[in-house]
Amino acid sequence: MAELQQLLEFEIPTGREALRSNHSSLLRVADYCESNYVQATEKRKALEETMAFTTQALASVAYQISNLAGHLLRMLDLQDAGLRQVEASVSTLDQMVNMHMEKVARREIGTLAVFQRQPTNQKIIPPENLPVMEPYYRKPLNFACLDDVGHGIKDLSTQLSRTGTLSRKSIKATVAPTSGTLGRAPRVPEPVHLPVIPDDKISAASSLASSSTEGICGFPMAKVPETPLAPPLPGSMSPTPEEPEKSEELSTLQPALDLPLPLELPPPLEVDELMLPLPPPPEFDLEEPTWAPAQYLEKVVTLYPYTCQKDNELSFDVGTTICVTRRYSDGWCEGVTSEGSGFFPGNYVEPSC
Template identity: 60%
Template sequence: MAELQQLQQDTIPAARQVLRDNHSNLCKVADYCESNYLQASDKRKALEETMAYSTQSLASVTYQISNLATSFLKMLDLQAAELRKVEANVSCVAQMVDMHKEKVCRREIGSLTVVRQFPPHQKIIAPANPPSLEPYYRKPLNFSVLDDVGHGIKDHSTQLSRTGTLSRKGIKSSVPAAGTLGRGPRVPEPIQPPVVPEGKLSAASSTSSLASVSSSGAPSPAGDGVPAPPPLPSPPVPPAPALATVLPPPPPLPGDLPPPEDLPPPPPGDLDLLPPGDLPPPPLGDLDLPPPSLLPPAPDDFNTPPSPPALPEFDDLAPPPPPAASEEPPWVPGSYLEKVVTLYPYARQKANELSFEAGALIYVTRRYSDGWCEGVMDEQAGFFPGNYVEPFC
């Protein structure tokens, strides 16, 4: 504001006064140049002096006009800034007036209002025991409920893929095999044993072939030097399953015994001299006999053949131990999906869940799509997270 006053009161009036003084000075210089040009004998010199005064006068006037214009523009800018300030102050005053009017209006309106009383309500209290969620079970969609919807046509044709006949295997297994009157049931033919080269027939292979002949009652291909015995008269044989003639493979011999190929072959003379009914039985250490229930009963007139002399190194052999039976606890369910072992401990959050430590065994009975499983552990059934366990190997 002080600068604006200085320009308006000092700088601009002084510049205007300098321009007025220069006007009078220029008039005097013009009169001098005119008289000098008329009186001078050397016109050329007088003209040059006049041109020099004119140039100097124009430069001085131009400079003074430029200073006055600069001061005047500066004064206009300052006045514009002051006008903006005044405008801002006026707008603030207008806003303050509007605010005051609104306050007065609200005060007047408030004096006309009545206090409203709201009736008290009971606050919302969360239940102490939230209801337990029932486990989700996926049920198949029943599309038959849509049969009577719309204008479609019902298909009453029989679907063979769903209504098949009874299982033939079940019919066969349910009806026992029995022969016709006066004729016994057909005994399945024995499987032909593999042919062993001559001179390498072991005691186990020779006796197994003879045992198959005596158990089936039908002649088998005879080897060199052993004639086929005639069929023995026997009463009708009870029905036997098809696997009765298939003998289980013998257990492996210990490592200190020689392989069957290294055993000395039986003397051919002894086999030729014995009659067909007096063939020696196979040693018990070389061949596992089938169960007694699978062998046909021996005839009454059948004499027990004498036992052969004991071979060396076979008296100390013990029968192979029976396979170890897997013992399961009594609380294991009859059917389950798999057996898993826990990786991390888990404490149950609900009453229908299981709590366990790391390394516990759980029998999974059901799996759900959300990752939870249902199983049995230590006579307790419940739910547990599936990412806490892995399959038990």
């Protein structure tokens, strides 16, 4: 530091002052040389003297500049060394601060890891004034307290005893219906007698049933023209005609009412009258088109339009009929249309009905 201070305070300022004094001296030497050269009779001698002054002045200035430059470089080196020393000191201080902070952090971690004994004091404090508890006494259960809530049906026949249990009633074992209504006694349905049909009605109904059964089973169903039926029996509904085998069972029943004889039924229709003429069969166009080949696999109809990409392919619209002459494993087919023959994709067509 002493050398740097000497350079800053003495050497460098002295060199600068020497350069300033040399500058003024060189100006005076230049004026002298110029006047001497003008006034001298021997120009050669004056020129040599001027050249000697110039060489000496240049050497003196060069020496002074070199000396000042050396002092400046030495000053810069010393300042650089001082800066490096300061940088090292700052780095050392930084490391020391980091070490101190790490020690503090470890000390804090250690304090957190140390088991801290909690003070043993009473945490649960009982209340000063305890609430007065009501004495318990037994109450009978009231099962009818919620009968008026909602849409339930209140059963008046159920009564509660003093002990709080439902009173029991004897139930007749003879009547046990699976479904019923609360509060209502089950009702036994009365037997209903079968209607009685006269003998003449039974014979006419059996003949009509046999004729209609034969007509339906032997021939296909056809629309039968409506015919007027006999009016129903007065006072009761006419039952459906039964099979002939049941006529013996019905004949054993005695008539309960004296009913008038029914009107006579119209004669049954003939089988020829029941059958309608069948519609004529549809006319199928069995003629092959003129452009169809003599032999082909099947006829197909196009589902989508297709435009040929090559010269040997077919172009067609939706609904075009194609006769397939050959199928290939890659999905393409070869066929003939009204416009010509060629290849087409197999997923653009479907079989023709």
